[in-house]
Amino acid sequence: MAGSSPEPDGRAPQVVLADDDVLLREGLASLLDRSGFKVAGQAGNSTELLALVRSARPELAVIDIRMPPGHTTEGLQAARVIRDELPGTAIIVLSAHVEVNEAMDLLEGGASLGYLLKSRVTDVAEFIETVKRITAGASVVDPSLVQELVRARRRRDPLDVLSPREREVLALMAEGASNAGIAQRIFVTEGTVEKHVRSILTKLDLPESGTDHRRVLAVLKFLEAR
Amino acid sequence: MNAAGTGADVSHATYAEAAQNPPEQTRLRQLADQQAALRRVATLVAHGARPSEVFTAVADELGHLVGAEATFISRVDTSGPSWPATATADLAGERPEPEGRSTVVGSYGRVRDEVPVGFRSRLQPGMATAAAIQTGRSVRVNGENLATGPFGPVVGRLGMRAAIATPIAVEGRYWGVTVAATSREDFPAGTESRMADFMELAATAIANAQADQELRELVETQAALRRLAMLVARGERPEAVFAATTREALRHFGHGTARMIRYEPDGTATLVANEGTTGPHVRVGERWEGYPPTGLTATVLRTGQATRIDDYRDIPGGEPYLNEGLRSAVAMPIHVNGRLWGMIAVGSPVAPLPPDTEQRMTQFTGLVATAVANAQNRAELMTSRARIVATADEARRQIERDLHDGTQQQLVSLMLELRMVQASLPAGLDELGSKLSRVIKRLAAVSDQVREISHGIHPAILSSAGLRPALRALGRRSAVPVDMDLRVDGRLPQPVEIGAYYVVSEMLTNAVKHARASVVEVDAEVSGGALLLRVRDDGIGGADLRRGSGLTGLTDRIEALGGTFSLHSPGGGGTAVRCELPVPAQGGQGDAGHGG
Numbered sequence: 117m118a119g120s121s122p123e124p125d126g127r128a129p130q131v132v133l134a135d136d137d138v139l140l141r142e143g144l145a146s147l148l149d150r151s152g153f154k155v156a157g158q159a160g161n162s163t164e165l166l167a168l169v170r171s172a173r174p175e176l177a178v179i180d181i182r183m184p185p186g187h188t189t190e191g192l193q194a195a196r197v198i199r200d201e202l203p204g205t206a207i208i209v210l211s212a213h214v215e216v217n218e219a220m221d222l223l224e225g226g227a228s229l230g231y232l233l234k235s236r237v238t239d240v241a242e243f244i245e246t247v248k249r250i251t252a253g254a255s256v257v258d259p260s261l262v263q264e265l266v267r268a269r270r271r272r273d274p275l276d277v278l279s280p281r282e283r284e285v286l287a288l289m290a291e292g293a294s295n296a297g298i299a300q301r302i303f304v305t306e307g308t309v310e311k312h313v314r315s316i317l318t319k320l321d322l323p324e325s326g327t328d329h330r331r332v333l334a335v336l337k338f339l340e341a342r
Numbered sequence: 343m344n345a346a347g348t349g350a351d352v353s354h355a356t357y358a359e360a361a362q363n364p365p366e367q368t369r370l371r372q373l374a375d376q377q378a379a380l381r382r383v384a385t386l387v388a389h390g391a392r393p394s395e396v397f398t399a400v401a402d403e404l405g406h407l408v409g410a411e412a413t414f415i416s417r418v419d420t421s422g423p424s425w426p427a428t429a430t431a432d433l434a435g436e437r438p439e440p441e442g443r444s445t446v447v448g449s450y451g452r453v454r455d456e457v458p459v460g461f462r463s464r465l466q467p468g469m470a471t472a473a474a475i476q477t478g479r480s481v482r483v484n485g486e487n488l489a490t491g492p493f494g495p496v497v498g499r500l501g502m503r504a505a506i507a508t509p510i511a512v513e514g515r516y517w518g519v520t521v522a523a524t525s526r527e528d529f530p531a532g533t534e535s536r537m538a539d540f541m542e543l544a545a546t547a548i549a550n551a552q553a554d555q556e557l558r559e560l561v562e563t564q565a566a567l568r569r570l571a572m573l574v575a576r577g578e579r580p581e582a583v584f585a586a587t588t589r590e591a592l593r594h595f596g597h598g599t600a601r602m603i604r605y606e607p608d609g610t611a612t613l614v615a616n617e618g619t620t621g622p623h624v625r626v627g628e629r630w631e632g633y634p635p636t637g638l639t640a641t642v643l644r645t646g647q648a649t650r651i652d653d654y655r656d657i658p659g660g661e662p663y664l665n666e667g668l669r670s671a672v673a674m675p676i677h678v679n680g681r682l683w684g685m686i687a688v689g690s691p692v693a694p695l696p697p698d699t700e701q702r703m704t705q706f707t708g709l710v711a712t713a714v715a716n717a718q719n720r721a722e723l724m725t726s727r728a729r730i731v732a733t734a735d736e737a738r739r740q741i742e743r744d745l746h747d748g749t750q751q752q753l754v755s756l757m758l759e760l761r762m763v764q765a766s767l768p769a770g771l772d773e774l775g776s777k778l779s780r781v782i783k784r785l786a787a788v789s790d791q792v793r794e795i796s797h798g799i800h801p802a803i804l805s806s807a808g809l810r811p812a813l814r815a816l817g818r819r820s821a822v823p824v825d826m827d828l829r830v831d832g833r834l835p836q837p838v839e840i841g842a843y844y845v846v847s848e849m850l851t852n853a854v855k856h857a858r859a860s861v862v863e864v865d866a867e868v869s870g871g872a873l874l875l876r877v878r879d880d881g882i883g884g885a886d887l888r889r890g891s892g893l894t895g896l897t898d899r900i901e902a903l904g905g906t907f908s909l910h911s912p913g914g915g916g917t918a919v920r921c922e923l924p925v926p927a928q929g930g931q932g933d934a935g936h937g938g
Contacts (some may be wrong), residue, residue, distance in 0.1 A: 139752075143758035150765070162555075187747065188806040207854070212746050213796075213797060235753075237758060238758055264819065270823050271823040
């Protein structure tokens with residue numbers, strides 16, 4: 117599965133990893149290494165991570181959300197600092213469980229952000245594909261979180277106005293898929309997807325947004341608030 | 343012999359003659375006067391007059407009857423064996439000098455200003471009062487003896503020349519002494535017996551007045567104690583119980599001030615409540631210091647006994663008390679569980695407090711001790727319950743962390759490693775490769791299970807993000823639609839967040855598993871220092887706290903936090919829970935590590 121470099125200039129994208137579990141970090145490093153990335157360094161906590169990012173200036177940082185000393189959401193805070201200082205760095209935050217408030221927190225930062233369940237890394241091909249999309253500018257939210265949001269039962273559910281197909285498209289929008297990506301996933305043309313998307317936005321009274329990552333955040337916010 | 347002299351002589355002679363050989367008419371008139379006087383006193387008692395009014399009336403009537411210009415009635419409390427157990431004349435005569443104090447309880451005529459009600463004096467030789475007690479009979483003092491006695495100066499100022507002191511027995515026990523004085527040369531002979539007769543009859547009125555007063559006091563004290571007991575039973579904070587107790591003490595025993603002081607194990611004292619007068623040294627809730635070494639605080643601490651100060655001017659270091667307007671005070675020790683816990687003191691700005699203050703306060707103090715013990719036990723119980731809950735929560739958090747940072751991480755590592763192995767398989771081993779894939783998939787399922795379990799043990803989001811996001815997540819994951827109205831911003835103390843979370847969680851479980859509800863409503867609001875949580879479903883109702891459901895555990899948890907939890911679940915009428923949790927004020931945003 118060792119793919120060719122995703123960078124147009126042929127250089128392997130640099131990545132730094134942060135996780136206090138050395139075994140897991142090494143496993144992930146080896147996985148990314150074999151998938152066309154160059155692991156520029158590893159960190160066991162936020163402080164090390166920030167120092168590493170500042171010196172190595174990687175294209176991507178893959179960060180465990182829960183790290184010493186507090187073991188709560190240190191990774192999320194580090195992501196915010198990196199986004200402020202080096203907005204060009206793509207960031208993936210991995211978590212053992214996914215929470216919508218954390219996803220929204222992270223995605224407020226703009227493009228090239230990912231919020232995924234940690235266990236996704238074991239589905240290697242899909243994970244690497246997602247990492248590449250994020251590095252290329254997409255924002256991605258773990259499908260299980262989107263499922264939780266879409267499936268939540270409401271007495272008066274605003275999603276009731278959507279057709280089953282539109283619901284499916286809405287969920288993929290929330291996961292961060294582009295129209296082309298959605299078209300590929302549900303086996304229709306991109307034009308059909310565009311029609312669905314317009315219909316959804318109208319029915320739910322959501323603003324038309326220029327970029328995919330803004331669309332992800334808007335849909336997430338809508339789903340959370342419903 | 344001039345007319346004036348003759349007149350005086352005649353007058354005197356007539357008086358003396360009348361006293362020694364009273365004609366029938368005079369005797370009858372005296373008897374009628376005495377009866378009328380007694381009737382007036384009895385009427386006063388019947389109308390519920392205060393004892394002081396009754397005593398003053400008795401002094402007044404006695405003065406009229408025996409022709410005295412000054413009379414007073416003293417309550418005498420003696421120490422030592424000199425005060426006979428019963429008022430039997432046989433026992434009188436040979437006893438030693440009495441020791442003790444007399445307190446004026448009723449005063450009439452010229453002595454009112456010099457010897458006012460509340461005036462206290464130590465019994466000493468030469469005093470008519472002391473002599474009356476010693477002998478158990480009326481004692482007459484006149485001429486030189488009166489002028490040179492302990493009250494000589496007073497007697498001189500008032501121009502008194504003769505006095506008779508008569509012991510008063512109430513219900514067969516010596517109670518006090520009445521003293522009548524005249525500015526004439528002397529009282530007629532037989533005045534002693536007339537005084538004694540009258541006082542014997544008036545004693546009934548005194549006894550009634552006293553019994554009436556005691557009864558009223560008993561009723562009032564009981565009412566006060568009942569109010570205090572209610573406070574304790576309601577679980578009021580100890581500080582509130584102390585304050586209420588001190589207020590009652592002031593109402594019933596004090597004349598300006600009451601305060602409660604607690605002795606700390608390190609030998610210091612804390613002022614826990616104050617009512618009435620105050621000063622710069624009076625700071626409730628703070629260290630009580632700078633008190634005089636012979637004052638109440640020090641004396642009670644040293645002796646463990648009731649103690650009194652009749653005049654702060656006699657106490658070195660008593661100035662702060664004088665400055666706040668106190669003259670005298672009485673302190674009662676409070677013993678809790680066999681050790682000296684503290685004291686409760688009452689004070690007065692004028693005369694010394696009545697001599698029976700200590701005795702009257704005894705029952706009160708005993709029950710105060712019970713209230714203190716109850717309040718303390720309750721507070722300790724609450725603390726220990728809260729500690730047990732916090733410890734259990736901390737243990738759950740630790741288990742969640744172990745599962746999360748340990749087990750789950752290892753599972754993910756393991757899966758990654760298997761992926762590596764799979765990737766490095768030589769060509770032609772496709773079957774082994776797909777077996778590995780299946781193993782990895784099963785491991786992924788295990789990992790999902792561990793995640794669910796750890797979330798059930800303690801939702802990490804509750805610690806990391808607080809109650810609102812945690813409840814919203816809970817609602818989304820519920821199988822029954824949940825309508826939420828959460829007016830909770832920021833963080834609350836961790837035990838409150840956890841308690842509220844479990845209430846909602848348990849109600850959602852109940853709605854799905856037992857109530858067959860179609861919707862659950864959750865309202866949460868923080869206002870007035872409390873989190874008010876209301877959860878109701880539209881299910882079949884009939885939930886019972888006594889039937890050992892998860893709801894029972896909630897009651898314990900909420901009560902441990904000092905909150906209230908009530909369940910309303912009529913058959914067919916849905917289930918509703920109302921839960922109120924106190925939210926102690928804390929500086930700014932609560933931090934997640936507050937719970938341990």
